[in-house]
Amino acid sequence: MNATEALDRSVLPGGFINPDVPPLTEKENVFNKFPQQTAPHEVGSLDEKHDEDIKVTEDESVTHTDPFVPFDNLPDEPRRVLTIRAVVIGAICGALVNASNVYLGLKTGWTFGANLFGAIVGFTVIKTCSKTFSKNFPILGGDFGPRENNIVQTAATAAGGLSSVFVSAFPALYQLNLLDTPKTDFWKIVSLTVVGGYFGFFFATPLRKFFIIYVARELRLIFPTPSATAMTIRSMHAAITGELEAKMKMKALSAAFTAAILLRVVSQYAIGILWDWHIFTWFFIWGNYNNLAINVENWGWLIEWTPAFIGAGILVGLNTAVSFFGGSVLAWGIIGPALVHNNAAFGVQVVDDDPRWANYISFASLGTKASNKDTPSPRYWLLWPGVLCMIAVSFTELALQYKVIYYIFKALYRGTLNGINSIYRARGRHNAWLERNSRQDESNMVEDPAAPEELVKMWMWAPGLIAVIICTCVVMGVEFDMPVGMSILSIFLAFFFSFLAVQCAGVTDITPLTAASKASQIVLGGATKGEHWDVKTAQRLNLLGGAIASMGANQASDLVGDFRVGFLLRTPPNQQWLAQGLGTVVAVFLAPAMFMLFATAYPCILDAEAEECAFSAPSVAAWRAVAVAVTDPTFPIPKSSGIFAIVFAVLGSIMVVIRHYVFVGDRHHWRTYWPNMMCVSLAFVLPQTYYGTAMVIGALPAYFWAKKYPKHFDIYGFAVAAGLIAGEGIGGVINAIFQVAGIAGPDPYGTQIACPANLC
Numbered sequence: 001m002n003a004t005e006a007l008d009r010s011v012l013p014g015g016f017i018n019p020d021v022p023p024l025t026e027k028e029n030v031f032n033k034f035p036q037q038t039a040p041h042e043v044g045s046l047d048e049k050h051d052e053d054i055k056v057t058e059d060e061s062v063t064h065t066d067p068f069v070p071f072d073n074l075p076d077e078p079r080r081v082l083t084i085r086a087v088v089i090g091a092i093c094g095a096l097v098n099a100s101n102v103y104l105g106l107k108t109g110w111t112f113g114a115n116l117f118g119a120i121v122g123f124t125v126i127k128t129c130s131k132t133f134s135k136n137f138p139i140l141g142g143d144f145g146p147r148e149n150n151i152v153q154t155a156a157t158a159a160g161g162l163s164s165v166f167v168s169a170f171p172a173l174y175q176l177n178l179l180d181t182p183k184t185d186f187w188k189i190v191s192l193t194v195v196g197g198y199f200g201f202f203f204a205t206p207l208r209k210f211f212i213i214y215v216a217r218e219l220r221l222i223f224p225t226p227s228a229t230a231m232t233i234r235s236m237h238a239a240i241t242g243e244l245e246a247k248m249k250m251k252a253l254s255a256a257f258t259a260a261i262l263l264r265v266v267s268q269y270a271i272g273i274l275w276d277w278h279i280f281t282w283f284f285i286w287g288n289y290n291n292l293a294i295n296v297e298n299w300g301w302l303i304e305w306t307p308a309f310i311g312a313g314i315l316v317g318l319n320t321a322v323s324f325f326g327g328s329v330l331a332w333g334i335i336g337p338a339l340v341h342n343n344a345a346f347g348v349q350v351v352d353d354d355p356r357w358a359n360y361i362s363f364a365s366l367g368t369k370a371s372n373k374d375t376p377s378p379r380y381w382l383l384w385p386g387v388l389c390m391i392a393v394s395f396t397e398l399a400l401q402y403k404v405i406y407y408i409f410k411a412l413y414r415g416t417l418n419g420i421n422s423i424y425r426a427r428g429r430h431n432a433w434l435e436r437n438s439r440q441d442e443s444n445m446v447e448d449p450a451a452p453e454e455l456v457k458m459w460m461w462a463p464g465l466i467a468v469i470i471c472t473c474v475v476m477g478v479e480f481d482m483p484v485g486m487s488i489l490s491i492f493l494a495f496f497f498s499f500l501a502v503q504c505a506g507v508t509d510i511t512p513l514t515a516a517s518k519a520s521q522i523v524l525g526g527a528t529k530g531e532h533w534d535v536k537t538a539q540r541l542n543l544l545g546g547a548i549a550s551m552g553a554n555q556a557s558d559l560v561g562d563f564r565v566g567f568l569l570r571t572p573p574n575q576q577w578l579a580q581g582l583g584t585v586v587a588v589f590l591a592p593a594m595f596m597l598f599a600t601a602y603p604c605i606l607d608a609e610a611e612e613c614a615f616s617a618p619s620v621a622a623w624r625a626v627a628v629a630v631t632d633p634t635f636p637i638p639k640s641s642g643i644f645a646i647v648f649a650v651l652g653s654i655m656v657v658i659r660h661y662v663f664v665g666d667r668h669h670w671r672t673y674w675p676n677m678m679c680v681s682l683a684f685v686l687p688q689t690y691y692g693t694a695m696v697i698g699a700l701p702a703y704f705w706a707k708k709y710p711k712h713f714d715i716y717g718f719a720v721a722a723g724l725i726a727g728e729g730i731g732g733v734i735n736a737i738f739q740v741a742g743i744a745g746p747d748p749y750g751t752q753i754a755c756p757a758n759l760c
Helices: 084-108 115-132 146-159 169-175 186-214 224-238 240-267 279-286 293-298 307-316 318-341 378-399 402-426 432-437 458-480 484-508 513-531 535-569 573-601 618-631 639-661 665-673 677-685 690-708 710-741
Strands: none
Touching: 084 115, 084 146, 084 307, 084 573, 084 618, 084 710, 115 146, 115 224, 115 240, 115 535, 115 710, 146 224, 146 535, 146 573, 169 535, 169 573, 169 618, 186 402, 186 458, 186 484, 186 535, 186 573, 224 240, 224 535, 240 307, 240 710, 279 293, 307 318, 307 690, 307 710, 318 378, 318 677, 318 690, 378 484, 378 513, 378 618, 378 639, 378 677, 402 432, 402 484, 458 484, 458 535, 458 573, 484 513, 484 535, 513 535, 513 618, 535 573, 535 618, 573 710, 618 677, 639 677, 690 710
């Protein structure tokens, strides 16, 4: 999941072609050879001796030895690898992921990265073109190498970004009645997306030199996912076997993609048969509507054959899947029923005109009657522990990187002195104190493989960054009535959290978007209270400011990761930079358009009072909850929920600290069995228990598949998962179009047979 709002951890629908490491460990073992297994994030951990040497393998023909030296022996390519075909194919791949992410994010709050998807699909398409057409054929012809492949992946990553705020902040704005409609506000939304996206784009540019070159070795910034992406691209271009495996992966991906689209589109016409299996409803009907099976159905325990989350289970593995499922059992199988039994939470009758279904109750309402201190629904009661624990866990993970943060700011201070010292030397002056304090240890130097003419010059990005900052203030002031001071505060938060997001991603492979967005909301909430604005104004500014910080941090982190891929593959940074800029053009228009499509097809997304909706939108609930909590003077949280939320958040933080400090060295393997508290917390926010079930359905067979047939799993496992995820996402887009066109199922066409009360 790519920096998901809820999970923060990248999940990449593609797959790593690196048969020399165990399956499901590619990001941890990018620079290690099987059977040697390096624990996740163990290389260069700042919890160990800071100057410890990185262990390397002897066979550089198979693996790479030093993660801070670019790959050698790469195929020759023309100097200009920024081609029309690379940018177009990359943008198309990114657009597919972007569109599917809006659907998947609204469903569950999870989104998926585009870089490996773009790398593998781009390889297959352009490699075919390069072989089919002559070398001099316009646009489509010519050789294809790893650097051009990197351009495809870069464009895909940029085009596939910026969807996260459309499954969180923007729907929350509409649910709180703070904006009009997506159709009337479309160009407002586009303008905000443009300034947020291009802020991340321009700010990521100078961060390349700082994080990829200046402090990478000193802070051991491996960037696991980008490094694995570079290894994948290198492997595909290294030999005939790499190309063959890439083609096998593409066939599996295409088959899964097609099957998932067909299932998602066709199943809407017989949803109770092809998509949702309400097993306990069946028992209830077979028992002549007179047994306790309906009580299990009321809590959402059913099987949904969702390809996306079966595929997600294959990708993330058993720990994440079981943690998510376990959280659902805890929240919706134990705590929720206990709340109702003790009259601490209440349900809503679904059907009031059919006595057979009199006991069919919904416990997932977030309407006005269910969102208060006195008569909360179980979903509203459980929302606060889930949100607070997610925030606490995210901040704890961030705080545990205190050594990295310290060294980052120490290096930033040294770099600033070095810049001042350079100015002194240019004027023929000498300052001993500056010379001494700006000097970097030569053993920590990383040589930039890019020639001076291949670098992105300051005149290329600095004016753009200044212009974006000015435009942000103008857009926020003119379009959303945000005072300049609040806009500047939001921009500062975007700067700060972009910086932290990149360094966290470099060390842990986690982009702390939850911490960034929620911390921004909390800071902005304090600022709005100080100005004594009315609640509606405070909530609007809170959500918009958080959206700016989230977009900036997300885009900057993704694009600096792209520069890491280019560093390893020796891709000219200026050509990567142009590909990023072109890909971002796609994202800033496509993501708002997809949001408007889904909001038009499913208006319940924007209606907090809707009792039934195809999209549960957990990230929307989380953003809305924080905005209400920091701006509403009545603080409408049930006392018992608030107390439990504090206890649960403390427990989540303790669990993270134990994993970080206890399960190290010889005990590191126990991390595999330790619950992922971010996933457990997410289950509290998401009443649809069948997503956790679907992930286990995918993860359990994948575990045994990878264990018994590792080579086979390396070739097909991730590719099948990629096809399932992207296929359902695009199928969801098609369904939304059918809904707008009036030809969707099950209403007006199709059947709801096998659904409770004929309602699915």
